[in-house]
Amino acid sequence: MDRAGVPAPALRRGAARVLADNWTGAxxxxxxxxxxxxxxxxxxxVAIGLRHLRADRAQRELESLLAAQWADGRIPHIVFxxxxxEDAYFPSPDFWRSSRAGRPAGAPAAPETSGIVQPPVHALAAWLVHVADPAESHRRGFLAHAYPRLTAWHDYLLTRRDLGGGGLAAVVHPWEPGTDNSPCWDRALARVEPAPPGTFRRADLAHGHPHDRPTDLDYGRYVRLAADYREAGYDDRAARPAFAVEDPCFNALLAVGEHALAAMARALGRADAPHTARAAALTRNLVARLWDAGAGLFRVRDLGTDTLVDERAVTGLVPLLVPDLPxxxxxxxxxxxxxxxxAAPATRLVPSYDLTGPAFDPQRYWRGPAWFNTAWLIHRGLRTHGLDADAARLRRGFLTEAGRSRFAEYVDPVTGAARGARHFSWTAALTLDLLSTSPR
Known part of the structure; x- marks a missing residue:
């Protein structure tokens, strides 16, 4: 039972209900x-949590996403x-125009998607889903279907997105690393001319408080970057991104994903697959290019200046996930x-930005609030390195805040107040996963 009085069975039922309510059929x-x-x-x-309820539905969750993969290997960040x-969300399909503008890069004729990507946690998810019910996975051919698609996804990131030439994947929009308005992006974003305010409409403010969301200035820059990428046909070889950075969380997940692909290859009898070597190279490059021993965490590298960004954010802690770190x-x-x-005062979750940093804001999206998905990733990293007592404390904090906040999108790390959307799917899904994980 957590401090708010929610017993584990009730927490499990509540999380399952969130996922049922947010399920669309595919x-x-x-x-x-x-x-x-x-x-x-x-x-x-979501698939990581669903595997504890229904393995077939967890598989379908990932299969529906992979069905929208582009021919160049990218997995788009939104499938519409x-x-x-159309007006329920912006940027909408008529902004991205994937089936037309993205045709040279291999965008599918349907469904419509965005043209950018998000962190590569998919291979890890697919492997965990397979292991949860190998018989169902074999019956449906899940692993045999997912493995080549996920390999193509990683190939895309390791080739077309190695914009710095150092063996790491770069992101070309602040939405791609998933930490949209982190202070880590401020320096690179300042070089971007924002789209004029009258040229776009923010649908997010209809459902979120302006103090919680990115500013209009930042949003204008997001729109400009996305429009410029679209006008270049989403072609990473033709585009000249005004924003390009190497993010430690993104690349740590890529390395962990290569370990997952290696396990998939072995399960499919493809022992000669190159994934273990690629994981080792990514780990070496991650440490060589992004580790800052003085700061005690990984930094973002701004490829516009080829320098590390002097900000401390949760993205620099997530590489705990990588098993072979020094x-x-x-x-x-x-x-x-x-x-x-x-160490947040009101919750054991991890703030998205240094509590003592100059840009800390406890309410505004990724500029301070504590998120459940990054807590889950760090919890997994702590367990990977045998730091079980730390992992158990983080697990207890996660489950406490998930129940108390009604599965909020994120929480204020200073007061513990729930922020963003409620009944949020990944919060519910990862709650199910931690409830099914021994605290050891």
Missing amino acids: STVPSRTLYPHQWSWDSAF NPAVP ADVTGALRRTLTGPGF
């Missing part, structure tokens, strides 16, 4: 109000539901995680 929306379509990394987290009105790096990450910058 996939799960993050939120019925704020996010009414299918989102890429959301679906991966044609039954949802011991000194793992120890430093643990000290940073438990130090004054990231």
Whole structure:
């Protein structure tokens, strides 16, 4: 039972109800109000939780996303539901124009999608879903179908997105790393001329408080970057991105995903697959290019200046997930995680930005609030490195806040107040996963 009086069975039932209510028949929306379509990394987290309820539905969640994959290998960050009105979300399908503008890059004729991507947590999710019920996976041919698609996804990131030439994947829009308005992007975003305010309409403000959401100035820059990418045909070789960074969370997930692909290859009898070597190379490059020993965490690299960004954010702690990190790096990450910058006073969750940092804002989206998906990733990282006591504390905090907040999108790390959408799918799904995980 958590401090709010929610016993584990009731928490489990509540989480299952959120996923049932947000299920569309083929996939799960993050939120019925704020996010009414299918989102890429959301679906991966949802599948991780769904595997404890119904393995076949967890498989369908990922299959529906992979069905929208582009011929160049990218998995788009949004798959649009044609039954949802155009004005329910912006940027809408008529902004992205994927089936037309993205045709040279291999966008499908249907469904309509966005043209950018999100963090590559999908291979990890697919492997966990397979392991949850191997018999059902074999019966449906899930792994044999998913493996080549996920390999093509990673190939895309490791080739066309290696914009810095250092063996890491770059992101070309702040929405791609998933931490949309993090202070880590401010320096690179300042070089982007925003789209004029009258040229777009923010549907997000109809369902979220302006103090919680990105500013109009930042949103104008997001629109400009997306429009410029669209006008370049979403072609990474032809585009000259005004925003390009290497993000530690994104690349850590890519490395972990390569380990998952290696396990898939072995399960499918393809022992000669290159994934273990690629995971090792990604780990070396992650440490060489993004580790900052003085700060005790990984930094973002701004490719516009080829320098590390002097901001401390949760994205720099998520590489705890990577199994083969040097011991000194793992120890430093643990000290940073438990130090004054990231030990939130009102919750055991991890704030999205350093509590003592100059840009900290406890309410505004990724500029301070504590999120459940990053807490889950860090919890998994702690367990990966045998830091079980720290993992158990984070697990207890996660379950406490999930129940108390009614599965909120995120919480204020200073007061613990629920923020963003309620009945949020990945919060519910990852609650199910942690309830099914021994705290050891």
